[in-house]
Amino acid sequence: MATANVKIDVHHITRVEGHGNIVVDVKNGQLKQCDLEIPETPRFFEAMLRGRPYMESSHITSRICGICAIGHATASLRATEKALGVEPTEQTVLLRKLNFHGEMLDSHILHAYMLVAPDLLGAPSVVPLAKAAPEVVLRALRMKKLAGDLCAALCGRHTHPIAMTVGGFTHFPSRADLEGLRQRLIDSRPDVDATVELYQKLKLPAFERDTEFIALSKPDEYCYIDGVIKSTDGGTWPIEDYRQVTNETLVKHSSAKRCRNQRESYMVGALARFNVNFDQLHPKAKSAAAAINLRPKCVNPYMNTAAQVVEIVHCVEDAIRLCDVLLARGVSWEEPVQPGRLSGEGTGACDVPRGTLFHNYVIQDGLVSGANCIIPTGQNLNNIEADMRALVPTLLDKRPEEITLSLEMLVRAYDPCISCSTHLLHVEYV
């Protein structure tokens, strides 16, 4: 018997980063309210950047987020470098890619094992799983440690990076560091395979809604840094034209702004990258995708976690490749490239674990005079609500606890980084 009246009010949903409330109100079978409220405190990072020396920007903005600290730092550095005419060396580009893989792995392992898997295994968290399935939890901790150690070798620590700076690095991994990491990555392949097997066994909910997917793209590699903006609805845009894609607005129930492109909403993140850039994935990652029944173009948002598992495979293999490249050419001490000028404007973009991130700075005489920042989770909020509006009517014959869990799992599937998304910077042209 379908439930005609349902009220769902999840205050501060658990197992996501940051504070979000799910509020759903169905009266006589009609959806009256379906919101993902963002009561997260506004943090005003944009205001903080004004008047600060350009060298500090990546250190300040990495503090936007504990999980995507390296993502913010990298996008920030690219924005500053473009504004001040700094061209990173080939070695810097390689080191940044390897560092980025470390964060991608750390974040995806956290999400797949500790934030999502408990729901699929019927547990409230990873804590009881430590007793019930210790080998799974220990594997997650082991994999996360490797990811963290990879970042530590390259930039000091994952949260928050130390050695990343405008024009390069202030520290370099030794040969022994790289050889050790390379071997540990190779030795982690059984753990990676076990992760794929886990997600072959776990059943992600089935729900489909055709959606526009957006990701950064390059023709010759699975792109996480730089590239162009690309859409599954067609079209590419240079990074500098990000505003044409994001179109931000404010809504009252959310301290994070909302975005839309060619439809009322779009999705970014692992599933978007998978859909846009499937061809560039490492062959092992493509096999993993086949094993977990993930094919482009997938329009089931719950499969975002499956796409993250595919990316775990890709990042481990590509990290091994990058170690090989760096060991072959040798890593030398390079002083950071100095800016050719102290004024300018630039936009940096990265596809961080949760999706496309843009940092856009105006710098005057070495000080940041204005900035704009579009966060992946902010870009996903409209899409999450659109999914909720389509999903709730299909759940009305279920018990309220089941409806609540399905909605919580939907929000968790996006791997939202909510405290990030309230940091939206204002465009200021001087």
Add this chain to the structure above:
Amino acid sequence: MAARPKVAFFEFTSCEGCQLTVVDSLQTHPELLEAVEIVRFREAMSEKGDDYLVAFIEGSCTRPSDETHLKAIREKAGVVVALGACAHLGGVNAIRNRQELPDVRRYVYGDKAEWYETYPARPISAVIPIEAFIPGCPIDRQEFVRVVTAVLQGRAPQLPDYPLCVECKLKENVCLYQRGKTCLGPITRAGCDAICPTYGDSCEGCRGLIPNPNIDSLKTVLGEHGLSVEGTMAKMTLFLTYQMMESEAAGHGNGKR
């Protein structure tokens, strides 16, 4: 056998990086899960309990409604520990305190500024008394384990009162000043094993000032090493804006007490 002490984690205005560091400390200390019963940890657990002995609080207090929640936690907890620079010092959240608040609000949210509640950021100790703090942005994993161990044993945690320079010397780091850079190590509390200078970057003061810091002398040294007055102020206000403003308000422009 005694019941395991109950602990809870809370976050205010923060990046949740300190709590993530707590999760990562399980990589080397999985026995932590045996030593305590975690009744609340929103980011990692759906279990929720309101009966706890120790409350770890991450994040700054940045709006009036935060005060209500902080006081409620203080009521329930026997021991409150500030977790990380935002909770301990105000941290980067306080950078905006030097600007006019209405301007800050308009800059981000335009004419919708009134929709979002805020006031100047402050450490949680400005609102409630705390028994201990774990400094740093983020916290150091080893220090977290040491402090938790002390708290569970009913001891006051012992944090170093000496500056980072001691740790740099012990590690035989080449001093950043000798490498043409500057560093806040001489006035910052050690305990992080001088991680930033070790990786070639300036100490930024995220762990807070040592007792009786010689800020005047450091400002002179920074000037001698090429930092302008504005550059010095920027360095001193990355993590320490709240402390610098308190010091100025108390009439001590030099930061001495």
